[in-house]
Amino acid sequence: MTVLSLAEKIKVKAAILDCYVDEPACLGVPPYLSPYPRYVAGAVVDSNPGSSIRYFTVDELRRGASTILPALDEVDLLVVIAGVAVPGKYLGGTPADLKEITHYMRMISNPVKVLGGPAAAFGCGVEGGELVEKPDKMVTSLFDIVVNGDVEVVVAQLVKEKLNENRVDGKLRRSGAHEINHYAVKGARIAMQHPDYPETLICEVETYRGCPRCVSGGCSFCIEPLYGLPDFRPVRDIIAEIKALCNVGVRHFRLGRQPDIFSYMAIGVGENEFPKPNPGALKKLFAGIRTECLDIETLHIDNANPGVIARYPKECEEIAKTIIKYHTPGDVAAFGVESVDPVVIEKNNLKAQPEQTLQAIELINKVGSVRGSNGLPELLPGINFVYGLIGETEETYRLNLEFMKGLLERGLLVRRINIRQVIPFPGTKMGKVGNRIIRKNKGIFATYKEKMRIEVDLPMLRRIVPTGTVLRRVRTETHEGNMTHARQVGTYPLLVTIPEKVPLDEWLDTTIVGHGYRSATGVPRPLNVNTASPRLLRALPKISEKEVLTLLRNRPITSLDELKGLLREDSYKTLSSMMEI
Numbered sequence: 178m179t180v181l182s183l184a185e186k187i188k189v190k191a192a193i194l195d196c197y198v199d200e201p202a203c204l205g206v207p208p209y210l211s212p213y214p215r216y217v218a219g220a221v222v223d224s225n226p227g228s229s230i231r232y233f234t235v236d237e238l239r240r241g242a243s244t245i246l247p248a249l250d251e252v253d254l255l256v257v258i259a260g261v262a263v264p265g266k267y268l269g270g271t272p273a274d275l276k277e278i279t280h281y282m283r284m285i286s287n288p289v290k291v292l293g294g295p296a297a298a299f300g301c302g303v304e305g306g307e308l309v310e311k312p313d314k315m316v317t318s319l320f321d322i323v324v325n326g327d328v329e330v331v332v333a334q335l336v337k338e339k340l341n342e343n344r345v346d347g348k349l350r351r352s353g354a355h356e357i358n359h360y361a362v363k364g365a366r367i368a369m370q371h372p373d374y375p376e377t378l379i380c381e382v383e384t385y386r387g388c389p390r391c392v393s394g395g396c397s398f399c400i401e402p403l404y405g406l407p408d409f410r411p412v413r414d415i416i417a418e419i420k421a422l423c424n425v426g427v428r429h430f431r432l433g434r435q436p437d438i439f440s441y442m443a444i445g446v447g448e449n450e451f452p453k454p455n456p457g458a459l460k461k462l463f464a465g466i467r468t469e470c471l472d473i474e475t476l477h478i479d480n481a482n483p484g485v486i487a488r489y490p491k492e493c494e495e496i497a498k499t500i501i502k503y504h505t506p507g508d509v510a511a512f513g514v515e516s517v518d519p520v521v522i523e524k525n526n527l528k529a530q531p532e533q534t535l536q537a538i539e540l541i542n543k544v545g546s547v548r549g550s551n552g553l554p555e556l557l558p559g560i561n562f563v564y565g566l567i568g569e570t571e572e573t574y575r576l577n578l579e580f581m582k583g584l585l586e587r588g589l590l591v592r593r594i595n596i597r598q599v600i601p602f603p604g605t606k607m608g609k610v611g612n613r614i615i616r617k618n619k620g621i622f623a624t625y626k627e628k629m630r631i632e633v634d635l636p637m638l639r640r641i642v643p644t645g646t647v648l649r650r651v652r653t654e655t656h657e658g659n660m661t662h663a664r665q666v667g668t669y670p671l672l673v674t675i676p677e678k679v680p681l682d683e684w685l686d687t688t689i690v691g692h693g694y695r696s697a698t699g700v701p702r703p704l705n706v707n708t709a710s711p712r713l714l715r716a717l718p719k720i721s722e723k724e725v726l727t728l729l730r731n732r733p734i735t736s737l738d739e740l741k742g743l744l745r746e747d748s749y750k751t752l753s754s755m756m757e758i
Contacts, residue, residue: 196259196273207269216329219364224336260295293328365421383434397525397606433479463503477668481510487533506549524568565615574625672696
């Protein structure tokens with residue numbers, strides 16, 4: 178450990194190791210960059226101008242430990258950000274748990290080491306249904322400070338104290354949202370070091386932290402109420418941060434670091450667990466972002482409270498229309514429904530009754546289901562179900578499934594359904610219950626999850642992106658066998674599988690030709706009939722194997738008339754609509 182003396186006037190050499198966070202109101206798994214590393218970088222620069230800061234992801238460390246570990250060991254200050262509080266599956270990266278973090282920290286001895294993020298404050302969720310992994314003596318012995326407060330505030334104080342950790346309290350918290358404004362702006366440059374910069378990097382931007390429902394305790398499993406009442410960031414501060422990020426080349430943003438975007442600057446916070454939405458504030462925010470930040474390519478949202486939308490439909494419809502006016506298509510308002518079982522709702526103090534959730538879904542569909550320029554609907558609800566909650570029985574699973582099937586019968590669209598098992602965090606009501614309900618219903622969970630995928634996900638996806646839908650600007654990301662996985666940039670991007678190996682890291686348009694439970698099959702558009710592989714031709718709907726062989730034998734095909742003579746009429750219509758000669 179290095180401690181700088183007061184006489185030394187050198188600039189701090191700092192490094193940030195991003196092991197990724199996933200909280201109810203904050204995502205930092207690639208291609209997302211959470212606010213934590215940006216705030217920490219800003220805190221270092223603000224406290225010691227001219228300091229150097231390097232940023233690494235844990236995936237970079239895994240791939241290049243032999244070079245990155247020495248780089249981390251030569252700095253004065255190392256800040257590790259980690260903590261999964263919401264279980265998920267990720268394509269862009271894999272969060273580190275405390276065991277892996279400990280493994281790396283044993284090989285780093287020189288810098289002052291700080292652990293921040295949910296892993297330090299609340300513990301680390303290994304996966305849904307498992308108990309929380311808390312930092313033990315082995316972990317804490319490898320860090321000079323384990324931050325139970327706000328990591329950026331602690332780091333700022335640590336740098337001001339010349340890295341003397343004995344003079345810094347790891348429980349320090351920000352005095353208010355205003356305190357992070359300088360950090361957010363000054364830390365923007367750290368985004369340029371992210372592996373996904375600039376093409377697909379999405380910066381998660383905080384509008385407020387805390388939950389209006391903390392006055393009633395909030396949902397039984399959620400850590401967000403532990404932050405207290407909402408502390409709203411001023412519109413000008415949010416815009417200043419986004420502008421700073423735009424100035425260094427970031428083009429994709431999500432207003433996601435809040436439990437409910439519709440409650441930003443709500444009226445009556447602290448008096449009512451469902452305060453009245455403030456449409457004027459949201460209009461000022463979204464319009465201001467678009468006016469000041471002209472180079473944005475993606476502007477999406479995340480969480481929305483169906484209980485708020487159902488209680489204030491007029492105000493929330495106005496807000497939804499504002500979002501659609503200024504955002505980019507393919508947006509998702511993620512509803513924390515958790516359960517539609519009245520018993521579970523009551524025992525876990527959940528946000529909305531089934532009829533209220535239905536009203537909220539109908540409202541978002543009413544204003545947001547129109548198809549946008551990228552091929553997806555403008556704004557749709559997403560549904561989060563959490564299992565293992567107090568009062569859960571097999572009836573809970575049946576009710577949730579029937580509710581979702583009812584949405585299909587009504588012709589309503591839902592962009593995606595997240596099915597999770599609860600992580601029982603200490604400090605929450607579920608923390609006292611643990612995972613005994615999950616263990617008891619393990620078999621039921623697996624059965625009904627499969628039913629939801631088959632009976633709801635598949636037909637829903639067919640409605641959202643019917644065969645023939647053109648999805649614009651899809652980026653190829655990974656190969657799996659002879660297939661290529663690709664996605665648009667967005668808050669919950671649809672996975673498109675191309676049934677052929679195509680070059681990675683390229684942008685292309687795709688025509689949807691098939692559907693899975695959670696992904697779609699697409700072929701590049703326009704499709705060159707003379708160079709397309711047999712695999713691609715066989716993936717096209719309505720074209721028989723005999724017709725594929727006919728096309729292959731007769732290549733090169735030089736005109737649409739020639740093509741028409743080789744195919745049945747419906748096959749010709751399908752292929753000619755997506756091809757080039």
